[in-house]
Amino acid sequence: MSLEDPRDTEEGRQELVGATEEGVDYDALEDLLGEHVTGRESHVNAEAFVIRPDEVQAVLFALRDQAGFDHLSNLSAQEQEDRYESIYHLKKYDDPTQEVTVVVPTSKRDPRSQSAEPVYRTADWHEREAYDLIGIEYDDHPDLRRILLPETWQGHPMGLDYDKDQPQVVSFENHANPLEEDHQDAESDTMFINIGPHHPATHGVLHLKTVLDGEQIADVEPDIGYLHRCEEQMAQQGKYKKEIMPYPDRWDYSSAGILNEWSYARAAEDLADLEVPEYAQVIRTMGAELSRMAGHMLAVGTFALDVYGDFTAIFQYAFRDREKILNLLEDLTGQRLMFNYLRLGGVAWDLPEPREEYFEKLRDFLDELPQTVEEYHNLLSSNEIFQIRCVDTGVLEPDVAKSYGATGPVARGSGIDYDLRRDDPYGYYPELDWDVITEDGCDNYARVLVRLQEVEQSARIIEQCVDLLAEWPEEDREIQSNVPRTLRPEEDAEIYRAVEAAKGELGIYIRSDGTDSPARFKIRSPCFSNLQTLPELSEGEYVPDMVASLGSLDIILGEVDR
Amino acid sequence: MSSQDRPADSKPAVQSTQESRMEGTDDRFNSKLREAFGSSPFILTKFDQFMNWVRGSSMFMLQFGIACCSIEMMSTYAIKHDLDRFGSGVPRASPRQADVIIVPGTIVSKFAPRMKRVYDQMPEPKFVVSMGSCTISGGPFQQGYNVVKGAEEVIPCDIHVPGCPPRPEALIYGVAKLQERIANGESSPVTVKPYELEQFGDLERDELVDHLAEDIDQETLVMRYNWADSS
Numbered sequence: 001m002s003l004e005d006p007r008d009t010e011e012g013r014q015e016l017v018g019a020t021e022e023g024v025d026y027d028a029l030e031d032l033l034g035e036h037v038t039g040r041e042s043h044v045n046a047e048a049f050v051i052r053p054d055e056v057q058a059v060l061f062a063l064r065d066q067a068g069f070d071h072l073s074n075l076s077a078q079e080q081e082d083r084y085e086s087i088y089h090l091k092k093y094d095d096p097t098q099e100v101t102v103v104v105p106t107s108k109r110d111p112r113s114q115s116a117e118p119v120y121r122t123a124d125w126h127e128r129e130a131y132d133l134i135g136i137e138y139d140d141h142p143d144l145r146r147i148l149l150p151e152t153w154q155g156h157p158m159g160l161d162y163d164k165d166q167p168q169v170v171s172f173e174n175h176a177n178p179l180e181e182d183h184q185d186a187e188s189d190t191m192f193i194n195i196g197p198h199h200p201a202t203h204g205v206l207h208l209k210t211v212l213d214g215e216q217i218a219d220v221e222p223d224i225g226y227l228h229r230c231e232e233q234m235a236q237q238g239k240y241k242k243e244i245m246p247y248p249d250r251w252d253y254s255s256a257g258i259l260n261e262w263s264y265a266r267a268a269e270d271l272a273d274l275e276v277p278e279y280a281q282v283i284r285t286m287g288a289e290l291s292r293m294a295g296h297m298l299a300v301g302t303f304a305l306d307v308y309g310d311f312t313a314i315f316q317y318a319f320r321d322r323e324k325i326l327n328l329l330e331d332l333t334g335q336r337l338m339f340n341y342l343r344l345g346g347v348a349w350d351l352p353e354p355r356e357e358y359f360e361k362l363r364d365f366l367d368e369l370p371q372t373v374e375e376y377h378n379l380l381s382s383n384e385i386f387q388i389r390c391v392d393t394g395v396l397e398p399d400v401a402k403s404y405g406a407t408g409p410v411a412r413g414s415g416i417d418y419d420l421r422r423d424d425p426y427g428y429y430p431e432l433d434w435d436v437i438t439e440d441g442c443d444n445y446a447r448v449l450v451r452l453q454e455v456e457q458s459a460r461i462i463e464q465c466v467d468l469l470a471e472w473p474e475e476d477r478e479i480q481s482n483v484p485r486t487l488r489p490e491e492d493a494e495i496y497r498a499v500e501a502a503k504g505e506l507g508i509y510i511r512s513d514g515t516d517s518p519a520r521f522k523i524r525s526p527c528f529s530n531l532q533t534l535p536e537l538s539e540g541e542y543v544p545d546m547v548a549s550l551g552s553l554d555i556i557l558g559e560v561d562r
Numbered sequence: 563m564s565s566q567d568r569p570a571d572s573k574p575a576v577q578s579t580q581e582s583r584m585e586g587t588d589d590r591f592n593s594k595l596r597e598a599f600g601s602s603p604f605i606l607t608k609f610d611q612f613m614n615w616v617r618g619s620s621m622f623m624l625q626f627g628i629a630c631c632s633i634e635m636m637s638t639y640a641i642k643h644d645l646d647r648f649g650s651g652v653p654r655a656s657p658r659q660a661d662v663i664i665v666p667g668t669i670v671s672k673f674a675p676r677m678k679r680v681y682d683q684m685p686e687p688k689f690v691v692s693m694g695s696c697t698i699s700g701g702p703f704q705q706g707y708n709v710v711k712g713a714e715e716v717i718p719c720d721i722h723v724p725g726c727p728p729r730p731e732a733l734i735y736g737v738a739k740l741q742e743r744i745a746n747g748e749s750s751p752v753t754v755k756p757y758e759l760e761q762f763g764d765l766e767r768d769e770l771v772d773h774l775a776e777d778i779d780q781e782t783l784v785m786r787y788n789w790a791d792s793s
Contacts, residue, residue: 149708150672152774152784157707164707165790169765169774172675173782197673198680200625200655204632205673226673227629229696230706237705246702253630298633319640326637337634337727558629 016068024098029067033059041103044270044495048087048101056104056114057140060088064119068092069100070402072120074496074524076509077130079159084111084136086127089496089509089524093402093416096424096505101496106136115141122405125532133158133232148225148561158232175209178219190218197226201306201547204557206531208550210543217538217546222531228561235521240268240487241344243517249338251523252559255294255326256502258287258333261342266426267497267508268344272489277478278428279469280346285428286465287332287341289458294325295502296409296451296458299554303448304380306551307389314379321372324365331358344487346480351469362466369459376452381445390445394537394549397442404536405529408504409454410553413447415440420500432464444545444552451554486516496524503527503554523562527555611747617661617687618649618744621737624660624684625653629667631694631727638730650737657683662740664733665719668696668703669710675785681717689744691736692719695726702726711792 018028026047030037036059039050051059063069069090076087088102106113115138116123127138128147135156138144146153150170155162175194195201195208202208205226211219231247238244248260262284269276276284301318305311326336331352333341341348352358380386396406401414411418419436421429437453439446491514498507504526513519530553537553538546623645627635638645645651654660657680669677681688690713695701697713704711713719720743723736762784765771778784 152777153671154770154773162707167768167770167789168671168787169770169778169784170671170675170787171762171774171778171782171784172679173779197676198626198657204627204629205676226670226676227668228670228672229629229668229703229709231703233706234703250630250702253633255633316641319637320642323637323642336729337630 017066018100019068019098024100026100029063029100032062032066036062041101041494043101044493045497046089046099046101048103048494050103050105053104053106053113054139056086056088056102056116057118059102060090060116060119063090063100063102067100068094069098071096072116072122072126072405073099073498073505074507074509074522075116075123075126075130076496076520076522077134077136078511078520078522079134081160083108084113084134086113086130086136087494087509088116088123089507093411093418096418096420096498099496111136112139113137114139115144117141120405121400121403122529122532125528132156135159146225148228150225157230178209178211178221189213197223202550203302203555206550206555206557206560208534208546210546212543215542217541217543220535220538220546222534224531224557224560226561227557229558231562232521232523235264235523236518239516240272240489240518241483241485241516244268244521245342245344246338246340249340250558251525251562252295252501252503252506252527252556253337254298254502254556255322255329255337256291256556257337257339258284258291258329258341259295259499259501260506261339262288262427263497263499263501263506263508265342265344266499267495267510268487268489270497271493271495271510271512272344272487274345274483275481276345277481279472279477280479280481281428282465282468282472283332283347283351283479284342285432286462286469287329287339287347288427289461289465290325290329290332291339292502293455293458294322294329296455297322297325299409299451299502300376300380300448303548303551303554304386307548308385314376317372317375317379328362328365331361343480343483345483346478348479350477350479355470359466359470362462366459366463366466370456373452373456381449381452387445389544389548390443390448390552391441392443392445393541393545394444394552395442396533396537400536401533404533406504406533407526407529408500408502409447409450410504410530410533412436412438413450413552414442420498420505424498426499428465428468429461432461434460434464444548447552447554488512488514488516490514498524501526503556503559504530506559525559525562527553527557527559528562531555531560614747615745618741621650621662621689621741621744622652622654622660623650624657624663624680625655626663626680627666628669628673629696631666631696634727634730635664635666635693635733638733643730643734645734645737648734648738648741650741657681658685660684661687662689662691662737663717664691664693664737665697665713665717666693666727668701669713669716670706670708671710671785671787672708674710674716675783677713678716678785689721689740690717690719691721691723691733691740693723693733693736694728695724698722698724707789710787715792 017032018025036055037049041048071091071093073091074089083105086104090100092098130136132146191212193210197205197207207223209221235244248264249257251260297318301315304314333339396414398414417438434457437450489512494511496509498505507524509522510518511520537549692713700709700711703709721736721740762778
């Protein structure tokens with residue numbers, strides 16, 4: 001069920017500039033932008049327009065309102081020898097294959113660029129990250145502070161001249177109540193509480209600076225960076241072929257490893273123009289869906305723990321089912337959690353022998369699954385307490401979700417029919433029969449329902465993959481295509497590619513410099529964008545509802561902070 | 563009159579209880595319990611050992627998740643592995659109620675002072691299990707500009723469980739080893755900590771501290787990282 005396109009209902013279908021059946025007509029877009037465009041580049045995924053740093057808002061407004069690019073997927077900032085660059089990757093929620101890139105170069109001496117925050121709310125955090133790690137300053141930005149590193153950090157670590165060995169001093173002081181001044185009178189009074197970074201309900205090391213008015217949230221600000229372990233630096237140090245692949249497993253560590261690996265594999269394979277054999281694609285698809293199920297089980301189990309402290313029933317049920325999935329994945333990949341199973345151009349090894357036995361195990365698991373999901377529905381979604389806590393709390397309107405760049409179950413729970421597996425097809429998904437789940441509730445309940453139904457859809461996909469694999473002729477079982485021993489993609493090739501991970505759109509931007517490791521590796525994490533919606537979900541609601549909203553966003557801090 | 567003054571040949575026929583204890587084991591004290599506690603007759607020692615055994619057999623773990631390892635830590639608490647079987651499975655949300663902190667994940671500059679604060683809030687005696695390669699050395703992220711090279715830079719660790727992440731079985735083994743150590747009365751090594759949480763005023767005034775002097779209140783707790791020395 002998809003939400004009606006607002007353009008259909010409101011002022012009739014407005015003609016979008018540059019939208020054609022075959023893809024984006026970049027010449028039409030260039031005409032639209034007129035003299036704002038100072039140059040044009042070709043990236044592997046889309047054409048890029050180079051613009052002046054003081055015209056960012058004009059260009060992005062035109063692209064959003066007249067050409068329909070309503071999704072700021074990512075902002076990749078980087079420092080090059082002669083300039084700083086902010087690269088905005090734009091997409092459409094209706095058709096994510098229609099992409100356009102906007103490159104904003106700024107001078108080395110004064111890296112200053114206009115903020116995109118008035119156009120896309122999600123640019124807020126993305127630009128703060130660019131400021132924090134690269135050192136580009138954004139004019140008009142509402143709150144340009146460090147986001148991942150401590151306030152007192154010296155230097156911008158992803159810049160070119162950063163000295164890694166310099167000492168750093170990190171302060172640890174009491175946080176002030178930002179609303180204390182204007183909310184204190186005889187009738188009302190606000191109270192400031194820190195939730196986290198060590199707190200059972202924050203799903204890791206997230207710090208929420210919360211201001212309460214009575215029991216209601218007056219202001220909440222997520223403070224992240226307690227798990228910023230330099231994933232981008234690690235990837236830039238590694239060689240394409242084998243040294244980067246172990247790291248994606250550790251971005252979203254809720255057993256969703258194969259999905260993350262696929263995002264890197266997809267970007268690097270498209271960049272280096274590598275083929276993947278069909279048989280390997282089927283195995284990847286199957287492994288990815290097993291990972292997605294494990295990730296969603298964890299989300300549902302911990303959500304029950306958050307909402308009514310259910311450590312005994314649903315949490316344990318979810319872990320029981322996760323153990324089953326992890327056993328299957330361990331048979332397939334050799335590891336329980338950090339699979340490191342995908343290789344550029346294929347997978348590490350074939351299915352475990354004896355194959356029949358493995359298929360048998362998979363089928364047994366799939367046969368039990370409908371009953372298991374039924375059990376979850378009995379315990380969870382039809383539970384009255386659960387419904388009281390979740391229905392109509394944490395409401396995220398679709399247009400707000402789009403502005404924040406929300407994707408995955410969070411977007412689909414708000415009725416946005418957006419799933420890259422279908423809309424920007426990769427792997428073996430287009431050949432299989434499955435549905436994209438959307439719910440129109442926009443609340444915590446809808447997001448949980450989406451996850452539970454996606455587990456069933458994943459099972460459908462796995463079932464078809466098992467049938468395909470079981471009948472695959474023995475002589476065609478090619479798991480790896482021919483990949484050069486050392487990968488050196490073309491110099492100055494740039495690509496942004498995304499896959500549908502457990503939490504949403506997981507994208508990778510790579511710029512190559514002709515060597516065997518990337519010059520810039522940027523991760524677009526779905527959790528980073530989804531977490532940004534938390535203040536919208538919870539301001540004005542009760543504290544426990546905020547905890548429920550946070551649980552339903554299903555963030556993994558490893559992926560938020562990277 | 564003490565026993566030394568008494569002539570050697572005038573030994574009384576019946577020994578006092580105390581004397582029999584001094585020389586060897588009296589039959590009356592031979593029991594299973596005694597075997598478990600060893601042969602030392604002093605009540606105080608037995609009580610200490612008893613307390614160590616008690617401590618090792620009922621450990622309250624701090625519910626403390628950092629990164630990937632915490633997923634495996636949760637699996638360890640949950641069914642199938644069920645750490646509770648070994649008398650160490652009650653996760654407490656508050657550090658003030660916990661005996662053991664399992665440090666499950668990468669520690670970065672921003673989190674290290676917070677973790678130290680949580681550790682300081684735990685009552686004595688307290689024990690630390692460092693889980694995973696990141697808490698041993700920084701693990702796969704050791705070269706990161708922001709990553710503290712192991713939990714031992716911040717708090718003393720009793721047991722290191724290697725792995726990335728360790729399997730639940732490995733964590734259970736680590737916890738069992740910790741219980742064994744506690745029951746034997748072995749205390750944690752006190753490590754030299756290059757990063758100390760201290761008042762800003764105590765820091766050596768170098769260029770960086772001078773630079774920050776105006777921004778940071780003298781009362782603020784700060785941590786100083788000497789990246790070049792620690793890697």
